[in-house]
Amino acid sequence: MWIAVAVMMLVFVLGLASAIGQARKGQWWTAGAVLLPVLGMVAMLLGGVERQSTPLFWLGCVFVAAGFGAAAMAYWRTRTLGREQAGQ
Template structure:
């Protein structure tokens, strides 16, 4: 199940990257990579790899916020024209 999640997220990220939406691609790919690592490695919760996987999830949410912010500011520029 984890591998299916990762493959579907990777395909979606590639599709978004081909459209030039890099922040959206990162927002899709990084959390899925982190969650796949976290689910696949529950036995090494105290190692640094656990924290790296957690940082992937946090970075993905940061990319999601940046993608949302960029679409909101782009929309405001079009309304003012």
């Protein structure tokens, strides 16, 4: 039990550090793409993966989906930025 909590907290701290590093560079969508799935994982594990799903589990699923959306947005913004620079 303690090992699972320790691993969860380690992943959370590493994800938070990575998101802070991305945010300091001004890459906000990438920071969201890193942080939101990590928060979702923590919420899903705290909500419990059981036969009876809790609202915390579903909130975690929403965070993970929002993280994938942020990753897509970050990818789209870098693609359009590259096209604008190539056209100049």
